[in-house]
Amino acid sequence: MKAAILAIGSELVHGEKLDTNSQWMASRLADLGIDTRTFAEVGDDLSEIVDLLRYLGERHSLVIVGGGLGPTQDDLTREALAAIADVPLIEDPASLDAIRALFARRNRDMPERNRIQAQLPAGTEAIPNALGTAPGVWMTALDATSFVALPGVPYEMKAMWDAEVVPRIRQRGWVRSVIVRQIVNLFGLGESEVEGQAMDLTVRGRVPEVGITASDATIAFRITGTGPTEADAHAQIAPTLAIIRERFGPYIVGEAEGIDVQHALLAELERRGLSLALAESCTGGLIAERITSIPGASRSFLGGVVSYSNAVKTSALGVPPDLLATRGAVSPEVAQAMAAGVRDRLGADVGLSVTGIAGPGGGTPEKPVGLVYLGLATASGVVHRELRLGSEQPRSVIQSRAAKHAMNWARQTIQIRDQD
């Protein structure tokens, strides 16, 4: 089974936007044991789209098409598919109802131009889209090639992939061997340190295969197992997973894609029945945002103060003005006062604070860009930690690293204190 993925949009081939959907779909196809051989991207030009669709359709048995299903004149995927199958476009009543219902739920009438999104090539199957107005299309043409068109909006595409595309692929019996990937995310060690301690696992040809990648200072092991069933693939992975857990335990923050320090901190707080309050200065709400992106965060997270100005550090957190004047806003003393202040004022078990210089301006030789102080207040007292994240780093990197180190340090410190 050979697959190809075609992404449609002039913004892609003009270099204005990066196509990340195709990569995501190829890795999901790989999980099902389906081999993607070719990616292509083409602009909003009907004859070029048709030409490329035909080329890919003649050489692959599954062609996934991303984008071009919107309501505008630039959206040409429906027309291109109809041209490939040599059939007219006809209105699909069920899709039209779904589009109308979506607008109704938002208390709006469907604009007339969205009606075009219910036009599908005759004889094809609509793929329902619960999150947007563009239904997908499943079409068989060109000597039994399956063409599967999905919207370009990533969260709509991903939801449709899981709910609609994968079941249809399984139903057709295309999944012969199963690939399972197990991720283990670590934080607090450098990529080369991790690599040095895992040389035996990453050697070429070892089964299961183990890869290491780094993203925003989180290091991920990816263990890839294969087998006739999912259980077999998991069994192949299990011993390697045990070795990694044994060797890197204290640094492990999660064992699935996207599970990171915020999840680990929240889990640790919940396990111990502790509530958290935040006092953020240079991270500007980033820690709160990451924690509250997790459903159910309210079980442990009370809230926080973004104390961007010194006046707010005093009025909302009770940091003494003379401490700010004598030690400066970026100092161990102010970090501690912020943590203690937010713990006290918000009535939390744990107060966590961050104050630092995110840049690009504001650095001095004594207090360079990248200097950050963390504070942690609990029932057993107040502690601080200094970070030096590098004056050459961009603002966004310093903010993100400071947030991650703060959450990871809080998690580890809570663990240790509880064991005392």
Added chain:
Amino acid sequence: MKAAILAIGSELVHGEKLDTNSQWMASRLADLGIDTRTFAEVGDDLSEIVDLLRYLGERHSLVIVGGGLGPTQDDLTREALAAIADVPLIEDPASLDAIRALFARRNRDMPERNRIQAQLPAGTEAIPNALGTAPGVWMTALDATSFVALPGVPYEMKAMWDAEVVPRIRQRGWVRSVIVRQIVNLFGLGESEVEGQAMDLTVRGRVPEVGITASDATIAFRITGTGPTEADAHAQIAPTLAIIRERFGPYIVGEAEGIDVQHALLAELERRGLSLALAESCTGGLIAERITSIPGASRSFLGGVVSYSNAVKTSALGVPPDLLATRGAVSPEVAQAMAAGVRDRLGADVGLSVTGIAGPGGGTPEKPVGLVYLGLATASGVVHRELRLGSEQPRSVIQSRAAKHAMNWARQTIQIRDQD
């Protein structure tokens, strides 16, 4: 002049690595007025590479090939080019000397396997690589199509692009016109509404070309102008830009990539000399995070309170407990009390609040997931606004939309009030 870009490497089509080189090259070609029509990516399979190279070569006059020039058995670009031109591979003495010299500079002998990198299709031109062992190839074949092969290592490719590829493109007289793209970002209108009001601008064949794309509810116009010089291209854009500004003025949030509602709000506050404080519940710090991601935000942004629990709404913002009990945390009254409370406690000119149900849990028939109230407190009083963002939407979308609507509403309301 139509161009295509082909990236070679199985790690790309297996979804393990994202192809960012092609985007970079397409945007550099656009700067030279050369229109990239198609991207393709293919794995390390000789017949598939040759097939795709021929497809692209027959339809474009310039085909850039990235990757596959290394010394391993997987590196097939040299062979594929030779097959397209139907010529043998022969050793290029100058390239071999350059590879040897590179190793010599690192005090090493050239490993025998690197010798293969000096093998080029007969009759083609080597493109020197100052930073690595893989020379590029400039080949003319298939009725005057130029094939330009460059290594996949980004910093080698980019250095060769500037030093070697651009001068050859200019020398051949291919740079006839310059392309300039102007972006105009809008927020607060749906994509189909914008499209409906811009039909005259987006018609096919109009000069300059106007495209519309949507990303996280921000709608972007992209106007593409061409001319013999940059000034001419800008002049071609100007009347269309004026029409868009005239027609969509109140909705315009920025005129460059990535400039969105947070930049527009911050600019509006600075223009009027107003300070801002935030009270965030369901957005959990997201607004503060987006505002503080902008360097210099501290000129207008004092800080905020993330009042995730009801207790914090009372202790940190002064929301009366009986208001929370009788109206509920997600209500117009509480939104107003939060805005007024944060304005007062943090001493800001403007207090902006958000309270709502981000889901996936917590919704009721009366107060469904996606129901959000915004509050805005200024010297002229306190107002609120209701949003219904759709109970079917994922948590991250509801949080992001609520944040964007809040910032946009605050910006517009401040503008109107000032005009009163």
